[in-house]
Amino acid sequence: MISESAITQQSRTKEEPSMVGAIDMGSKNFKFVFGQKVNGRVTTELIRKEQLEIGKEVTENHGMIGRSKFRQIEDTLSQFVSYCRDRGTTTVLAIATSAIRNARNHQQVIDLAGEIGIAIEVAEGEREGEVGYLAATGGAPNKLVSDSGSKSIQIAWWNNDKVQSRSIPVGYELAYESFVERASTLDETQENFSRFLDGNFKELPENTDRIIALAANTITSFVIGEKGAGCNNRTLTRNALNDRMSELQGLSPAQYDSLKASLPKAEKILPGLVFLDYLMERTGHGEVLIAEAELPVGLIVEYFLKWE
Template sequence: MKVAALDLGTNTFLCLIAEGDKNGITKVHKDLVQVVRLGQGVDKTGEFHPDALIRARACLAEFKKEMDAQKVDKILAMATSAARDAKNGKELFKIGEDLGIPIEIIPGEDEARITYQGGTVGLEGKDKVSLIVDVGGGSTELIVGKANQILFAESLNIGAVRLTERFVTVQPIPAKEQEGVTQFASSELDKVLGEIRKHKVERIIAVAGTPTAIVAVEVGGFDEKKVDGYFLSKERLQFWVKEFAQTSVEEKKTKYQLGGRADIIFAGASILLAVLDKLSMNGMYVSTKGVRYGVALEMLQTP
């Protein structure tokens, strides 16, 4: 069966077109990504910005052309934080209806399982207690699991877009604004730290655009073989947080090729660093997989 699995995030839309069966994914045909910034202004207004909805429609129309060309058997798009928060969230579902792309909001308990399954695809050592950290635009998902069992899951309202819009007014970023991001992320993490520590986490696996973008800079450009499974040390992450704070958005685009992620990468990296600090870990593994892989597995395993 050939499926199209979409992850409609607060910052980025992803579309995985893959083939497989109930035992898993056997071939990836396309793995598409576009920075849409669906969550533009949602933290302040509680609504999707009209421009964000225009970008969302354009992106999904492009994805649909590729799905049609690939003759997929099944399509499913999962929407997370921004669609949950927006008062006019129905506008996004209307776009999906118009284009023939079914969109669902992931229920919290399913989101944890789907993210965990997707984030651990292809990784060795599944018997280790792993913490998946998925820094999105609007929220950060924290999922502790071992083998196929979820031990703890929580979604916190700390995302790269949300914290940038809330605290950052200019880049390079003044020390006071850097502190605002760090302290808020730290205080939110404190709410779940006790529960996470109970499970004696052996490794952290970071998924989504923030960690993969940082590693791409580390290795000299995005190469999935080099990025997937890369160990990003705490020391290097500290370096990048400092570097992203001290550079303009334009410098981050030209010097580090960060594109539409350039203005929010500081906040995203700061969240990752706060997780390492809180758990006294010396680094994290980075996975290029994530929700879209989990969604694809769901479709392949469900008749």
């Protein structure tokens, strides 16, 4: 997957680097991205995703990352460092999010990466939202960006020439358990989850020119169908979302339970529908751009912006 940011700048100085690698060490997957700046334009390439399930490991292993998982982490980080070196750079950025942050032995992960040559930034939720904003927008102003992950939700927006963000340690997994699993109807899910969101996101802007949603392709495909080949970004309208939700709101309790049991990725889709509807309603937007921008892209954008 190749994506281009909208960032341009004057010609590079001789000292400015032109290539960088970046890693998102997430709760489910590690994502590896390589970035370049050529003629003032940043391009990024998703090299691969590796499913390591660090969040599951920490939950099931009494808050610890076990020895075999450390070997997986070491192997996958080492491979990417070698890949970046082969392509001409030794600079590799990394951001670790909630799973590693919450692990009782997360310092060992930091030390291990340091031995390989990677300095990990262990990010709080607000910082994760800021990086997500840069990934989705390339640093462009006046946007609102949401990112609903398995363990946390971030919302970030442009405010007075800088990125402002809010984060809650509740991702779609816990949202499903709390607001979907025991609910008898979608209306009950929507009422309870929206009330929860109101209590946690009290300062949403109403004057941004676009909402961009990361990690929402599965939800969008459920509403409007699978994307066509070569289509990296899609738009989800409020009308299309409302039509789909109206169908689900007409389900009886037995039918709603059957949907939860049979729908692939129901734990992501059902709370995600409510979240996107909530976000569009509260911010006055009639559509949301669904972007395929991985979190490491934000690190790369930020890295090159520092040279401007």
